[in-house]
Amino acid sequence: MLAAMRGERGQALILFVGAFTVILVVAAIVIDFGLWMAERRSMQRAADLAAAAGAQELFIERNWATIDTDVKAYARNNGYEDGFDGVTVTVEPLCRNQLATPPDGICTTAPGAASSDCIPDPVFADCDSLRVTISKPASRLFTSIFGISTDISAAAAAGVQFGGGGTGGGGGAVQQTVILLDAQGRMGNLCGTYPDECPMTLARNEAHGLTDLLLDGDGLRQVGFAAFTYCYEGPPNYPLPSGPNNPCVPVDEITPLTDDEALLHVDIAATHAHSSGVANVCLPLLEAVKMFVAQPTTLSRAVVLLTDGDNRYNHNTYFESRGYPPPECRPAPYDETQPPRYGACESPVPEELRLDLLTIQVANDLKALGAEIYVVAYNVCGPEDGNSIDSPGYCNAIGLDNAHDNIANQRLLKCVATSPEHYFPVTSPELPGTFRDVALELSNRGLLQ
Numbered sequence: 001m002l003a004a005m006r007g008e009r010g011q012a013l014i015l016f017v018g019a020f021t022v023i024l025v026v027a028a029i030v031i032d033f034g035l036w037m038a039e040r041r042s043m044q045r046a047a048d049l050a051a052a053a054g055a056q057e058l059f060i061e062r063n064w065a066t067i068d069t070d071v072k073a074y075a076r077n078n079g080y081e082d083g084f085d086g087v088t089v090t091v092e093p094l095c096r097n098q099l100a101t102p103p104d105g106i107c108t109t110a111p112g113a114a115s116s117d118c119i120p121d122p123v124f125a126d127c128d129s130l131r132v133t134i135s136k137p138a139s140r141l142f143t144s145i146f147g148i149s150t151d152i153s154a155a156a157a158a159g160v161q162f163g164g165g166g167t168g169g170g171g172g173a174v175q176q177t178v179i180l181l182d183a184q185g186r187m188g189n190l191c192g193t194y195p196d197e198c199p200m201t202l203a204r205n206e207a208h209g210l211t212d213l214l215l216d217g218d219g220l221r222q223v224g225f226a227a228f229t230y231c232y233e234g235p236p237n238y239p240l241p242s243g244p245n246n247p248c249v250p251v252d253e254i255t256p257l258t259d260d261e262a263l264l265h266v267d268i269a270a271t272h273a274h275s276s277g278v279a280n281v282c283l284p285l286l287e288a289v290k291m292f293v294a295q296p297t298t299l300s301r302a303v304v305l306l307t308d309g310d311n312r313y314n315h316n317t318y319f320e321s322r323g324y325p326p327p328e329c330r331p332a333p334y335d336e337t338q339p340p341r342y343g344a345c346e347s348p349v350p351e352e353l354r355l356d357l358l359t360i361q362v363a364n365d366l367k368a369l370g371a372e373i374y375v376v377a378y379n380v381c382g383p384e385d386g387n388s389i390d391s392p393g394y395c396n397a398i399g400l401d402n403a404h405d406n407i408a409n410q411r412l413l414k415c416v417a418t419s420p421e422h423y424f425p426v427t428s429p430e431l432p433g434t435f436r437d438v439a440l441e442l443s444n445r446g447l448l449q
Contacts, residue, residue, distance in 0.1 A: 129159025188273025247276030
């Protein structure tokens with residue numbers, strides 16, 4: 001018996017050492033695994049931020065070389081520098097409505113084709129999303145002792161979409177957008193001599209582009225369109241004379257809210273600068289009110305208004321015998337003792353001051369209908385030296401006799417806009433791409449994967 005017991009001496013130590021080794025291995029794996037999970041969470045956050053920032057830049061710039069560089073800079077700023085310490089950051093463009101990586105990394109989807117049918121596109125035109133993948137060798141405290149190694153990675157896809165997908169913006173809400181373009185005579189300046197600088201052409205191009213962005217064939221969004229001067233003519237409710245030199249915009253060129261992209265493009269293309277250098281900014285806003293009232297929704301709405309904000313009002317713009325303009329935009333009666341004002345930045349006559357007040361009231365009606373108003377203030381008169389309209393309460397000065405037009409026009413448009421972020425002052429060279437900036441505000445910007 002004693003001899004047998006002596007032969008078993010040391011077995012407990014062996015068992016202890018074996019068990020301790022197993023425990024040590026398990027503990028090492030658990031500790032390193034925890035480090036890997038923490039690293040991956042950090043990596044995922046960096047990938048999410050880089051993808052979201054890159055998608056926004058893609059929407060604005062569409063320059064792949066710049067986007068690739070900038071996205072990697074976003075990743076570096078969040079702790080993951082491509083090519084350093086084993087880190088790899090890859091950026092891949094994705095097709096519209098497609099989360100799988102397309103052939104050659106760049107493609108467009110042909111109209112009516114399945115999203116998987118990609119056509120290589122070197123200009124990267126219709127790929128409105130991207131994927132960012134970050135990977136690196138996993139950090140090891142104990143697992144290296146046992147020869148265990150692995151890589152960890154995180155990926156995020158993000159894009160700019162309208163009315164669906166993503167986590168930002170309207171969260172997939174149907175969006176109704178009305179585009180309003182000033183078509184008074186000044187919009188035709190330079191068109192004959194410098195067609196590339198023609199304000200009306202630039203404005204039409206912006207409206208075409210915004211329509212393309214908002215309507216992509218899924219029927220979920222609607223766009224309305226109206227050009228304007230100081231009057232509309234034609235049936236059923238505008239009893240004004242028509243003719244080849246009529247300064248009024250034909251009422252049949254007003255396009256109510258629709259998802260018919262072709263129809264919108266036809267009416268936008270028909271828009272031209274009219275013979276008059278006069279505009280009533282209240283009228284197009286009233287048309288937008290009518291469009292929204294005719295198609296009720298509880299979902300998101302927007303108005304995009306391009307104008308210089310210069311309400312012109314004189315005896316030529318007042319058709320009392322025909323009951324025009326409509327009461328919402330008519331500061332009657334007209335005072336014949338007041339001289340007409342034709343210059344873009346003339347001191348306003350009393351009717352114009354009252355018209356500014358009516359314009360603000362209709363803008364407020366739009367906001368009450370849930371519409372955000374984006375104003376592209378094109379060549380608007382700026383404040384005179386020493387005068388600022390950015391102090392609190394400046395909207396209360398609309399309609400005051402001492403508010404000279406150099407201040408009144410800008411004051412009016414800033415107060416029509418929903419907020420300072422909804423106000424975009426531009427000149428002709430700055431106009432191209434402005435509606436794209438507005439579109440970014442109308443979009444959902446969020447992660448797709």
